[in-house]
Amino acid sequence: MKNIIKFLKLVPLRYTVLFFLLGFLYSLTFVIQYYLPIFQKKLIDIAIDTKIIFNDIFYYLSGLYLAYFIMKFIFDLSIWKFIFRLRHYMTGIFFERIIFLKKSTILKEGTGFYYDCLTNDLNKALGIYSISFFSFIFSIIQSLFIFILIWKWSPTISYIFIFSLLLSILVSVIGSKMNKIQWTKMRAVAAKLSGFTVDAMANNTIMKHLLTIPKIKRKMGGIYKKFNKILMIDTILGVTTETLINLIATLSQIVVIIYALYLIINSQMTYGTMIAIISYFQILFTPIENFYDILQVLYECDVSIKRVHNIWEKSYKQGRNYRDKAIFFEPINKITIENVDFSYDKGKRYEDINFEIKKGEIVGLIGISGEGKTSLLKLLLKDNLVKKGKILVNNNDLNEIPYLFYFSKLNVLSQEFEILNNDLIHNLTLDKEITHNKEQTMLKCKEMVAEVVESIEKIIKRKLKAKSKVKEIEKIIKNHEKITDLFTVLDINFDLFNSGDIISEEVIDYITSFFSKKEDFINCLTKIIFSMNYVSGKRVDKVISLLEIEDLKNRDLGEKGSFLSGGEKQKIVFARFLLKEDFDYFIIDEPFTSLDTITEKKMINILKKELKGKTGILISHKFNILSEIVENFIVMENGKISEEGTHEELIGNNGLYENLFNHFKESVNVMKNK
Template structure:
C-alpha cells in the first residue's frame, strides 16, 4: 500500500514536464524492439532461401537489410540513452531540491533529532539508486513484455514441442530468480541501513575533527567505526555472494536451454522435420523470449532495491510540516513595528515544562534583556518567537497579531538572531555579511563593519571584501566571528534583532565600544539581548529575570538592584568573581 503510493508519487515527479520526451522514448524503444524481432526472419531467409538455393542477389540484399536493421537499431539505442540520461538527471535534481526545500520547512524538533549522515546518505546514495528507476525501467518492462510475446508467437508457429522444453526450463529459471530477488531486496535494505549508520559516525568525526582531537575521543570513534564496518563487510560479502549465485544459476539454466535447442533441434533436422534456417531463427527468438523475461525478473530486483530508496526518500518528503507556513497569509506589512508580547506562554520540548506561563513584552525602539541561569529557557523564548517550535498554550503576538497568523517567511525575514555559533559560508566575506543580497549598498556594509571594528581587519585581507572565508579561506578568531555575526544581523536590517550570547567571545572594552557604535542603528528596532555577563545589559530598558521557565523579576537595572532579589545577587556574584580574578 505504502509502496505503491510512494511509487506513484515518485513517477509523478519523474514524468512531470517530461511527458513529450518520455513518449518519444517509448516510441523509439518500440521501434528498436520491432527491428530486433525482424532479424531472425532475415537470418532464416538467408540460410533457407538465399544460401540453399544459391541466390547471390538475394543474399546480398538480405545481408544489406540485416546491416541496415542493425545500424538503425544501434543508432536508436544511442538516442534512447541520451533521452533517458536527461530524464534521469532532471528527475534526480528535482528530487534533491525538493528534499532540501522540505527540510527547511520542518520543525526544531526534527532538526534536533536529525541524523546528518543518514540524511546525506539519502540525498546522495538513495537518489542515485532511484535515478535508474523511472522511465527506463518502466518502458523496458512494457517493451520487454511485448517482445517476449511476439517472440513466443513466432516460436509457437515454428516448433511447439521444442518450445515446450524451453518453456519448462524458463519457468524453472523464473522461479529460482524470484526466490533470489526477495532475499536480495531484504539484504540490500540491511546494507543500506548500516551504511547510513556508518556515514553518521564518519560525518560526526569529520565535521568535529578539532573537538574530537581536543577531547581525545578518536579511540572511541575508531572503536565504534570499525565495529560497524566489520558488520557491514560481512553483510556486503553475503549480498555479493547471493547476487553472483543468482547470476550463475540463471547462466546454467540458459546454457541448458541452448543445449536442448541444438540437441533436440539438430535431431529434428536430421529427421527432416526442421531446416537449419528455422533452427537458427528459433534460437534467436528463444533469446528474444528469455532475454526480456530475465530482464523483467532483474528489473524486479532493481525495483525492490529502488523501492527501499524511494521509501527512504519519502520518509523525509512525507515528514509533516508541523509549523504551519501560511495560516491566513497576511504578509507582514512594511511598517511592521515589532512590539512583541508573550502572553501566558506554556511550552515543553518533550514532557518537562520549559516555559511555564511566561508573560514578556519586547517593545520597538527598546532594548530588552533576558537573564537567568543556564538552561532556564532564554534561548527557548527566541526559538519560539522564530517559530522553530510552536507553543503549547498562550499566545505570542507581534503588533497584537498572533505570530501564527503571519506568513512564516515574512515573520522570519523580520527577525535576525545572532547566536554564539555563526554559520560561515565558503564564499567572499562580503557575501557572508550580506548573505548574498545584492541590493545592500557596499557603503552601508563598510559603515557597519567600521562600527563593529571589522573594517581594518577586512581591509588588511589579500582581496579585501572579496576574500574567501569559511571552509577554504581565511580563518576567523572567535571574536571576529562574533563581529561578523553582529554585522550580518545589522546589515540584514530586520525589525527585530536578538543577540543571544552574541558578545561572549569579546573582551569588555571591545564589547562596550561595539555596543555604543551600533546603538543608533538599532534605535528603531526591537532589540532582545541575552547575556550571562550582566554588564552587557546594564543599560537595557527592561530586564526580565527568568528562573525555571518563569519570569521572577522585571524592571531596569536600577529598579532590580533596589529590589535586592535574584538580579541583585547575580550582579553581586559577578562582581565578586571579577574582584577575585
C-alpha cells in the same frame, strides 16, 4: 508501494510525462528487434535455395540493424540527459528541504547522514525512473508475439521456454527478497559510517590531543568491516541469482538446439527456422532479466525512498492550506506572547507565558539556565510550533505566517558561529551581489516587481478557471529567477505544486488578497527582493571598518572558521547582523561571549547605536550589555514569568533579577580587585 507513490507525487508531472514519451521512443527498438530474426530466417532460407547471399533480404536486414542501433543510440543519450536533469532538479529541492530542517535535527543524525541521504539515497530513489520498467513491459509484449511465432514452428520448444521461464521467475523473486534484506542493512551501516567519518574529520584536533586516533581508527574499521561483510553477502547473492538465471537459459537453449537439430535431420525444420529460434530464445529471456532488475530497483528504491521521504516530512513544508496563511505588508508594530505553554523534550513545563513587545521597545529576557529562554526563542524563531496559546505578530498568528516571509522582517544575532569555508566577503554577503548604488538598484527592483504585480492583477481579473489562472501566473513568475525566488517567500513555490493536493481556488484567493493594499504589497516585495539578492557596497565597507576585520579579507577562513579565533568568528556573525538594514524587529541571543573586555565594550557601543529606535528581544547573562541596550526586563523563573519591569523597578524587589544582578556585580568587583 505506498512510499513509491508518495515519492512520485513530489516529482513534477512534466518529468513523468517526458519519461513516458521516451518510453514510447524506446518501444520502437523492440519492434525492430522482433523483425530481425524473421529476416535472418528469410535470408538464410533464400541464400540456401538460390545460392545468392547478397539478395534483397540482405539489404533489408542491414537497414533494420542500422535503424535499431541508431534508435538505441538516440534513446540512450536521451534517457541519460533526462536522468541528469531530474537528479539536478530533485537534488536542489531536497537540498532546500535539508536546509529547512531544525539545527538540532541535523546535529542529532549528523551532517554525514544527511549528505549520504542527499547523494546516495536520493539517486537510488530516482531509480524508480529506470529503463528496466519499459524494457520489462515491451519485452513481455515482444515475447508474446515471439511465443506465438515459435508455437507455430514447434509447440515442444514453446513448452521448454515456459518451464525455464517459470523457474527463472522463482529464482528472481527469492534472490531479490534476499538482496532487499542485505540492502536495508547496508544503507543503515553506510549512513552510520558516513556520519562517523565526517564527525571524526571535523574533530580531529581533540583526537590528536587525547591520543585517541588508534581507537577511532579501529572503531571506524569495525563499522567498515560490517559494511564490507553486508556488501559481500549482497554481491554474492546478486551474482548467484544472475548465474542461476543464466544457467537456466543456457541449459534450455542447449535442449532447444538439440531438439531443433533432431527436427532438421528429420526434415521437419529448416536451418533458417533454427537460427531464428536460437535468436528469439535469447530475446525471450529479456523479460526475466528485466524482471530481476525491476525487483532490485523496487526494493532498493523502497529503502531509500523511506529515508528521503522522512527528510521531507521532518523539514519545514510549504503549507498546503492557503485559507489560513497570514501575510501583512505593513511594518511590525507589536509582538504579543499570549498564554503560551511549552516544554522541551518532555522535560520541564513552562506555563502561562504572557508579555508584549511594542514598537521601539527593547526587552531583555533573563533567568538562570534551564528556565525556558532558549525554548521560548525556538518558538519565536519558528523552530518549533506554538501548540498551546498564541504568539501574535501584528495580531497575526505566528504559526500561520510563511517561514521565509517572517524572516524577511526579522534580524537575528545568534550565539552560534556559522562560518562557511570561503573568504570574508562570501561569509558576509552569502553570495549576494554587491551594489554601489543602492537607490538605483532599489528603483530597478521596484520596476521589476511592479511589472510582475500588474501582470498578475490582469490575470486575476480575467474570466478564467482558477487552475488556468495559476498556470498563467506560473509562466509570468518563472520568467525571472529573482521573481521566482521572491514568491517562494510568500509560500508560492510552483516547483512544489505538483503533488495534486493544492486547491487552485485557494491559491488564487490568497494571491488576490495581496491587492487590497497594492502599493504596500509592491513596496514590501521591493525591500524583500533587494534583501534577497543585493547588499550595499558602502554598508559592507563601513561594517568591515567598524568591526576592524579588514585583515580577514584575503584569508582562508577554513571549515567552520577553523582558521579564526573565537573573537573573529563572533565579529563575522555580528557583521552579518549589521549588514541587514531593512528589518522590523530583532532577536539577539547571548552576544559577545568570546570577546575581551575592551573589544566587547566597542561592540556594545556599536550595537547600541545600531539598535536605537528598533524593536526586539535581547537574551544575555551579562548586565553590562543589558544595561546599555535594554529598557524593560522579563525574568523567567520556575517555568513562569516571575518579574517584569525596568531595572529601577526590579532592583529593590529581592527577586531573581536582583540576585543575578548582584552576583554579576560581585564577579566584576572580584576581577577589579585582582
